[in-house]
Amino acid sequence: xxxxxxxxxxxPDGSVREYPKGVTGHQIAFSISEGLARNVLAAKVNGExxxxxxxxxxxxxxxxxxxxxxxxxxxxxxxxxxxxAEALEALYPGVKFGTGPSLEKGFxxxxxxxxxxxxxxDFAAIEAKMQELxxxxxxxxxxxxxxxxxxSFFTEKGDEYKLELIDGLEDGQITxxxxxxxxxxxxxxxxxxxxxxxxxxxxxIAGAYWxxxxxxxxxxxxxxxxFPKQKExxxxxxxxEEAKKRDHRKLGKELELFAFSEKVGQGLPLWLPKGAMLRxxxxxxxxxxQLKAGYLPVVTPHIxxxxxxVTSGHWEKYGKDSFQPIKTPxxxxxxxxxxxxxxxxxxxxxxxxxxxxxxxxxLAEFGTVYRYEQSGELHGLTRVRGFTQxxxxxxxxxxxxxxxxxxxxxxxxxxxxxxxxxDYSAQISLRDPENKAKYIGTDEDxxxxxxxxxxxxxxxxxxxxxxxxxxxxxxxxxxxxxxxxLGRKWQLGTIQVDYQLPxxxxxxxxxxxxxxxxxxxxxxxxxxxMERFIAILIENTAGQFPLWLSPDxxxxxxxxxxxxxxxxxxxxxxxxxxxRGFVDHRDEKIGRKIRDAxxxxxxFMLIVGEKEQSEQLVSIRRKGEGDLGxxxxxxxxxxxxxxxxxxxxxx
RNA sequence: GCUGUUGUAGCUCAGGGGUAGAGCACUUCCUUGGUAAGGAAGAGGUCAGGGGUUCAAAUCCCCUCAACAGCUCCA
Numbered sequence: 001x002x003x004x005x006x007x008x009x010x011x012p013d014g015s016v017r018e019y020p021k022g023v024t025g026h027q028i029a030f031s032i033s034e035g036l037a038r039n040v041l042a043a044k045v046n047g048e049x050x051x052x053x054x055x056x057x058x059x060x061x062x063x064x065x066x067x068x069x070x071x072x073x074x075x076x077x078x079x080x081x082x083x084x085a086e087a088l089e090a091l092y093p094g095v096k097f098g099t100g101p102s103l104e105k106g107f108x109x110x111x112x113x114x115x116x117x118x119x120x121x122d123f124a125a126i127e128a129k130m131q132e133l134x135x136x137x138x139x140x141x142x143x144x145x146x147x148x149x150x151x152s153f154f155t156e157k158g159d160e161y162k163l164e165l166i167d168g169l170e171d172g173q174i175t176x177x178x179x180x181x182x183x184x185x186x187x188x189x190x191x192x193x194x195x196x197x198x199x200x201x202x203x204x205i206a207g208a209y210w211x212x213x214x215x216x217x218x219x220x221x222x223x224x225x226x227f228p229k230q231k232e233x234x235x236x237x238x239x240x241e242e243a244k245k246r247d248h249r250k251l252g253k254e255l256e257l258f259a260f261s262e263k264v265g266q267g268l269p270l271w272l273p274k275g276a277m278l279r280x281x282x283x284x285x286x287x288x289x290q291l292k293a294g295y296l297p298v299v300t301p302h303i304x305x306x307x308x309x310v311t312s313g314h315w316e317k318y319g320k321d322s323f324q325p326i327k328t329p330x331x332x333x334x335x336x337x338x339x340x341x342x343x344x345x346x347x348x349x350x351x352x353x354x355x356x357x358x359x360x361x362x363l364a365e366f367g368t369v370y371r372y373e374q375s376g377e378l379h380g381l382t383r384v385r386g387f388t389q390x391x392x393x394x395x396x397x398x399x400x401x402x403x404x405x406x407x408x409x410x411x412x413x414x415x416x417x418x419x420x421x422x423d424y425s426a427q428i429s430l431r432d433p434e435n436k437a438k439y440i441g442t443d444e445d446x447x448x449x450x451x452x453x454x455x456x457x458x459x460x461x462x463x464x465x466x467x468x469x470x471x472x473x474x475x476x477x478x479x480x481x482x483x484x485x486l487g488r489k490w491q492l493g494t495i496q497v498d499y500q501l502p503x504x505x506x507x508x509x510x511x512x513x514x515x516x517x518x519x520x521x522x523x524x525x526x527x528x529x530m531e532r533f534i535a536i537l538i539e540n541t542a543g544q545f546p547l548w549l550s551p552d553x554x555x556x557x558x559x560x561x562x563x564x565x566x567x568x569x570x571x572x573x574x575x576x577x578x579x580r581g582f583v584d585h586r587d588e589k590i591g592r593k594i595r596d597a598x599x600x601x602x603x604f605m606l607i608v609g610e611k612e613q614s615e616q617l618v619s620i621r622r623k624g625e626g627d628l629g630x631x632x633x634x635x636x637x638x639x640x641x642x643x644x645x646x647x648x649x650x651x
Numbered sequence: 652g653c654u655g656u657u658g659u660a661g662c663u664c665a666g667g668g669g670u671a672g673a674g675c676a677c678u679u680c681c682u683u684g685g686u687a688a689g690g691a692a693g694a695g696g697u698c699a700g701g702g703g704u705u706c707a708a709a710u711c712c713c714c715u716c717a718a719c720a721g722c723u724c725c726a
Contacts, residue, residue, distance in 0.1 A: 108721095117655085119655080205654095205655070205656090205720085206654070206656095206720055206721030207655060207721065208654080208722045208723090209653075209723065213723080214652080214653075214722085214723045218653060218654050219654095219722095220654080220655085221654095221721065221722075249719095254662085260717095260718095262716075262717060262718095266717075266718095312726090313726095314726060317726070318726060321724090322726095340726055342726090369726090371725080373725070374652050374653095374723080374724055374725080375717095376652060376654095376721090377723090377724065378718095473726070559683085559684070559685055560683040560684060560685095561683065587682080588684090588688090588689085589683090589684050589688090589689060590686060591684090591685085591686065592684095592688055593686090593687095595686095595687035595688055596688085597687090598687055599687085599688095605686085607685075607686065609684095609685060610685090619685085621686065626686075626687095627686060
């Protein structure tokens, strides 16, 4: 009616429009343009995402969400999960449902098929059913429901998982959503109707524990992804294929960087010559920076007596799940493969009395450690059982913690920047306030350590996310997380403040007051581990490493065997300038040699034939770019060294 | 650790109850070639390992190991 109350809707462009009370997101969109109305998937009302069909009853700030908004996609995929569930219920009567959320890319639904096995071969039929249901353009209908009615609905259906979820919900806050013949317990929101879902692909199937708890039953998790257009699905699948080509396990084999052997053992990488050279370069790069940053190198053994880990607390915490103790001919004598370097470093600290003038003491070691990771966790070089940490422990006074922490952040950022790791996130990992028993140490120490990390991160302007319950058992951490080619997240650099170990090892120093004090320890590793870092480096660069790291920097390609001597001469000149590579003496045509050099990702090809030999030149070809013309060998050396200098700045 | 899938030549993969296949790589020979694959011949496998069914098993069944995907874990 004309005297309907009016409400004010603020839109993202700053405009404020008036609509009758009860207007929906869809109606607002329609008043702007028909095209927008067609594309609206949901509406963000005062910061909360709503169905675009839900009436707005008061003045509000509204953002209309489309496929271009992350929240629009999330809604689309969540609704797709419901569509999957509807298809499953149609094809597998009696199926029970766990949860079915959207993901960063796609969605899943956890289901219990009552012992019936489902495989990827069944996907085609399920996808077809989903397509059929999508074409029905069924609306997603929201329905608030009382707790009692919700319980009776799912009791009748016999779905104990939904009943368990309802159990944790508050009466009056419960909603159901129905599309077609399928009704689900769901907070929403959803897209207007199933017809918007045009392209459907089920991608994977795997087990997942109910409510993420190992003690619970394992459900079948079905993953999928959907798009509003077929073309977008095709593009997505293409991208996934491209990403697979960057997988470090594949490239590591192809480029002969590392290998695994069943006989050596699971999760124990073998570094091949090219990989070892790459790794050594990375090590010396960091060693150089650390020397400038005031670190002192130390070297400690690969094993330590069990007593060392009893003192550190690692024995109690991880003893059962570690490689088991090494015995000696001496009864009762036991050693452990070291799972961490810190206890050894604490003993180095204790080799002499320390004065406050000695602090901070920064002890650095590329220390190889061994951890018995769960077999299901092992993954290429990113999760292994023997790996080398670019470890260091900073022993300092309480008043130096923040300054030291800041200096470590700077070092980590330098490392990341030099290696082109721009896409990282900084995560502050604190202890789980609900479960303090998992950790050692007093509340006071934890609070001091946690605030030191939070302050230092803020001071360096890091964009951080905070995760509760992710701390190490002895202290909070600042972790630098990156993603691999397939989008999985891994921790690389880490900085941890620790008040516990100094206590357990009775570390002390004499202060200016001539009294004994306890130092604070900072554990830190900019790479994290050489193995994982190199894995990510391989994936980031697709195996095309920066010139200074490349195992072979140049290859010399003689046109024929007649120029072999000249090729050797050029090679030795370059080798004298520390330029790495080899001469391709094979009895092949130049086209073939070029192709093989391209495939093995050698940055520079130096072609030598009659013309080059007679004029003392080399013809330069850059991988991926092609012919750069001819130049004198000396000029190439200058050019080459300038290249390296440009992307390898010092700390 | 759990659930599922997979395991055939150095690599990528086809095959499938009746003597083991291809391409690339490798070896030898021919070719001495100018900017992304020259030609020919040859060699190479206990079909992951163990057990079972069968006249016969690489193939079917069971166990073990490993890899892969996800979950759980991660000092």
